[in-house]
Amino acid sequence: MAFNMxxxxxxxxxxxxxxxxxxxxxxxxxxxxFIIETEEFGRALVLDDILQTTINDEFYYHEMIAHxxxxxxxxxxxxxxxxxxxxxxxxxxxxxKCVEQIDLVDIDERVIAVCRKYLPELACSFDNPxxxxxxxxxxxxxKSQKNKYDVVIIDSTDPEPMGPAVQLYSSDFYQSxxxxxxxxxLFVAHTDSPCFSFGSDNFRxxxxxxxxxxxxxxxxxxxxxxxxxxxxxxTLGSKRYDPIRDYRHDTSIKTRFYTSELHRACFVLPxxxxxxxxxxxxx
Amino acid sequence: MAFNMxxxxxxxxxxxxxxxxxxxxxxxxxxxxFIIETEEFGRALVLDDILQTTINDEFYYHEMIAHxxxxxxxxxxxxxxxxxxxxxxxxxxxxxKCVEQIDLVDIDERVIAVCRKYLPELACSFDNPxxxxxxxxxxxxxKSQKNKYDVVIIDSTDPEPMGPAVQLYSSDFYQSxxxxxxxxxLFVAHTDSPCFSFGSDNFRxxxxxxxxxxxxxxxxxxxxxxxxxxxxxxTLGSKRYDPIRDYRHDTSIKTRFYTSELHRACFVLPxxxxxxxxxxxxx
Numbered sequence: 001m002a003f004n005m006x007x008x009x010x011x012x013x014x015x016x017x018x019x020x021x022x023x024x025x026x027x028x029x030x031x032x033x034f035i036i037e038t039e040e041f042g043r044a045l046v047l048d049d050i051l052q053t054t055i056n057d058e059f060y061y062h063e064m065i066a067h068x069x070x071x072x073x074x075x076x077x078x079x080x081x082x083x084x085x086x087x088x089x090x091x092x093x094x095x096x097k098c099v100e101q102i103d104l105v106d107i108d109e110r111v112i113a114v115c116r117k118y119l120p121e122l123a124c125s126f127d128n129p130x131x132x133x134x135x136x137x138x139x140x141x142x143k144s145q146k147n148k149y150d151v152v153i154i155d156s157t158d159p160e161p162m163g164p165a166v167q168l169y170s171s172d173f174y175q176s177x178x179x180x181x182x183x184x185x186l187f188v189a190h191t192d193s194p195c196f197s198f199g200s201d202n203f204r205x206x207x208x209x210x211x212x213x214x215x216x217x218x219x220x221x222x223x224x225x226x227x228x229x230x231x232x233x234x235t236l237g238s239k240r241y242d243p244i245r246d247y248r249h250d251t252s253i254k255t256r257f258y259t260s261e262l263h264r265a266c267f268v269l270p271x272x273x274x275x276x277x278x279x280x281x282x283x
Numbered sequence: 284m285a286f287n288m289x290x291x292x293x294x295x296x297x298x299x300x301x302x303x304x305x306x307x308x309x310x311x312x313x314x315x316x317f318i319i320e321t322e323e324f325g326r327a328l329v330l331d332d333i334l335q336t337t338i339n340d341e342f343y344y345h346e347m348i349a350h351x352x353x354x355x356x357x358x359x360x361x362x363x364x365x366x367x368x369x370x371x372x373x374x375x376x377x378x379x380k381c382v383e384q385i386d387l388v389d390i391d392e393r394v395i396a397v398c399r400k401y402l403p404e405l406a407c408s409f410d411n412p413x414x415x416x417x418x419x420x421x422x423x424x425x426k427s428q429k430n431k432y433d434v435v436i437i438d439s440t441d442p443e444p445m446g447p448a449v450q451l452y453s454s455d456f457y458q459s460x461x462x463x464x465x466x467x468x469l470f471v472a473h474t475d476s477p478c479f480s481f482g483s484d485n486f487r488x489x490x491x492x493x494x495x496x497x498x499x500x501x502x503x504x505x506x507x508x509x510x511x512x513x514x515x516x517x518t519l520g521s522k523r524y525d526p527i528r529d530y531r532h533d534t535s536i537k538t539r540f541y542t543s544e545l546h547r548a549c550f551v552l553p554x555x556x557x558x559x560x561x562x563x564x565x566x
Contacts (some may be wrong), residue, residue, distance in 0.1 A: 012322035016297045016298075018295040103332050230508065231508060
């Protein structure tokens with residue numbers, strides 16, 4: 001095919017994906033949406049020119065954003081996913097039999113509809129009766145809820161300054177997340193790459209914003225090869241459970257990336273990340 | 284500046300670096316050499332159009348290729364580095380006071396000369412009297428040595444089919460490395476990214492080639508953000524010491540990436556890498 005997709009992260013760095021096909025394209029009220037067939041990672045969802053998830057490497061991301069918080073909570077029954085319109089995170093959460101209800105709040109119903117059609121490997125989760133989809137603004141929704149959820153997962157797009165997700169990384173939002181959690185609740189968000197200059201300040205700032213409300217704040221690291229630098233941070237804020245002290249072993253859940261040993265290991269940060277966290281931001 | 288550098292890893296994936304300056308260029312008898320100033324990671328060494336090391340992220344790589352094997356050995360005194368012409372690995376090895384001699388074997392004397400001039404932060408190690416530089420073919424050198432080294436570090440370019448380093452990933456070479464090590468010796472090599480289709484077979488094949496000679500073969504994972512996918516594997520072959528059971532704690536050595544906790548954690552592989560290793564290659 002004659003097309004490449006260029007992800008321009010900054011003037012300093014961009015990635016060019018060879019693509020075999022452009023399968024679908026739409027301008028939704030919120031973002032530009034593409035389904036493409038990448039040469040390296042197979043079919044992929046692209047929002048606002050950034051690759052969101054691919055069939056071949058989605059499990060790295062979805063398993064680590066779902067199983068780390070779910071195995072940290074002693075008995076997660078009600079789970080809230082903000083974003084997650086491709087369905088991959090819900091699919092992993094559903095592997096935990098103790099979960100009774102997943103509320104999935106996405107602002108853009110077109111993402112869900114298109115993923116149901118073109119990414120059924122992920123969007124299969126929407127057919128499960130435990131999954132309750134709400135098409136609304138995640139920020140407003142979270143603000144309207146109190147003491148309702150055991151686990152909240154923020155599975156949005158990146159905090160680009162002008163994108164729809166920027167408010168999902170604000171102090172106000174983290175305070176609302178705290179309030180919508182039960183007394184032993186916890187949440188997780190993906191918090192940028194700590195390696196690149198345009199991500200490391202984000203990582204540090206998000207950590208401190210979360211830590212301002214949660215008694216226990218811990219960052220963990222995994223790889224998402226289709227994301228910039230590969231090395232991707234997640235930050236967990238918890239009211240009671242400690243992901244290292246309290247996590248449950250359960251080998252009955254089938255995974256391709258996550259293991260119990262990796263659950264412990266992913267919280268071991270390299271020294272430069274420890275030092276990033278130790279520096280308080282100016283704000 | 285009007286230049287970008289495009290790293291074309293395959294038709295499926297390439298990375299474009301914004302660059303502020305092209306500082307030096309030379310065609311050596313072995314490879315094309317550039318010193319450039321990248322916008323994101325500062326000054327960098329480029330060989331045959333692939334970024335080898337940058338001032339801003341070199342410590343991720345050099346600390347993890349040096350300190351993991353050095354801290355695994357009980358008393359490393361003689362160390363051999365194959366490649367390593369930028370000097371970064373030798374700089375990290377020199378932090379271990381027990382090391383009495385480092386033989387650094389690079390086939391291309393121009394890399395060393397140019398790095399001494401343009402990358403003094405790394406090449407400073409060449410001024411240390413413990414460092415003995417030999418300009419010769421690493422494959423031939425290793426074949427000519429017997430029971431001489433405590434630790435061998437393979438710090439070469441990637442195993443591109445036509446590059447000067449391809450023999451450094453062969454079964455014959457690993458057998459020679461085994462023979463040039465003392466009875467309690469160990470070695471480490473970087474063994475490609477396990478995430479991309481063109482790296483995962485390499486990772487598996489190298490692991491099995493090493494395991495054919497060494498009683499203990501263990502892979503570990505770290506991040507090198509300027510390398511493809513970020514997620515980079517290293518494989519350690521050891522005659523006696525186990526990197527988890529036997530490693531030494533020593534907090535007197537100053538690092539920016541490596542910590543003792545990370546030494547343990549980096550050997551915890553995601554399930555798909557365990558499964559890659561479990562599959563025996565056909566060869």
